[in-house]
Amino acid sequence: MPKLIKYHSLLCFIVFVLLTKNAAIASTWVSEPPVIPKVELIDQDNHSVRLDELIHEHIVLVNFMFTSCTSSCSPQTAILRATMDAVNVTDVKDKILFISITVDPLTDNPSRLRNYAQRFDVKTGINNGWVFLTGTPQQVRRIMRAFGERGYAADSHTGMIWIGYQPNKRWMRVAALNGPDVLSRLVREVAQ
Numbered sequence: 296m297p298k299l300i301k302y303h304s305l306l307c308f309i310v311f312v313l314l315t316k317n318a319a320i321a322s323t324w325v326s327e328p329p330v331i332p333k334v335e336l337i338d339q340d341n342h343s344v345r346l347d348e349l350i351h352e353h354i355v356l357v358n359f360m361f362t363s364c365t366s367s368c369s370p371q372t373a374i375l376r377a378t379m380d381a382v383n384v385t386d387v388k389d390k391i392l393f394i395s396i397t398v399d400p401l402t403d404n405p406s407r408l409r410n411y412a413q414r415f416d417v418k419t420g421i422n423n424g425w426v427f428l429t430g431t432p433q434q435v436r437r438i439m440r441a442f443g444e445r446g447y448a449a450d451s452h453t454g455m456i457w458i459g460y461q462p463n464k465r466w467m468r469v470a471a472l473n474g475p476d477v478l479s480r481l482v483r484e485v486a487q
Contacts, residue, residue, distance in 0.1 A: 353392035373415060456470075
């Protein structure tokens with residue numbers, strides 16, 4: 296009988312965590328948005344872009360990744376790709392921009408970023424709703440610091456996604472491995 300109670304308690308705890316997970320996420324909007332430095336980065340098509348301008352104009356999902364990652368980057372990109380499909384049927388679809396920034400700028404040149412995106416069937420470019428960015432190590436470090444990323448080695452990024460809309464000053468940092476349903480709901484919330 297005590298074993299049964301132990302398993303029942305554990306099961307109740309798991310159910311509680313699963314039921315409250317999404318509610319906790321939605322109530323944790325941060326008050327201060329990241330302060331984005333005015334640096335030019337290079338996109339997957341070798342075009343210069345200013346991250347601060349992209350963020351000012353769009354509802355954004357910002358993540359950090361690198362193309363030779365063998366752990367979380369591929370699942371994270373797949374989840375973001377599914378999230379893109381989910382938000383493309385919403386009324387905010389034309390305002391959304393996915394921004395993936397490499398943490399390995401010495402390796403990840405525009406061609407590698409473009410090839411990485413193609414592995415996930417991502418149509419890239421601002422007009423397609425997703426850009427992959429690189430720059431000098433100094434530029435990438437400045438961007439990472441702005442988003443609270445502390446590690447600067449390719450294998451030390453946090454695996455978090457920032458979702459934000461600068462005009463509303465609503466930002467949230469969430470685990471990258473949340474499902475597309477959670478991420479798409481948060482995108483809709485940030486636009487309100």
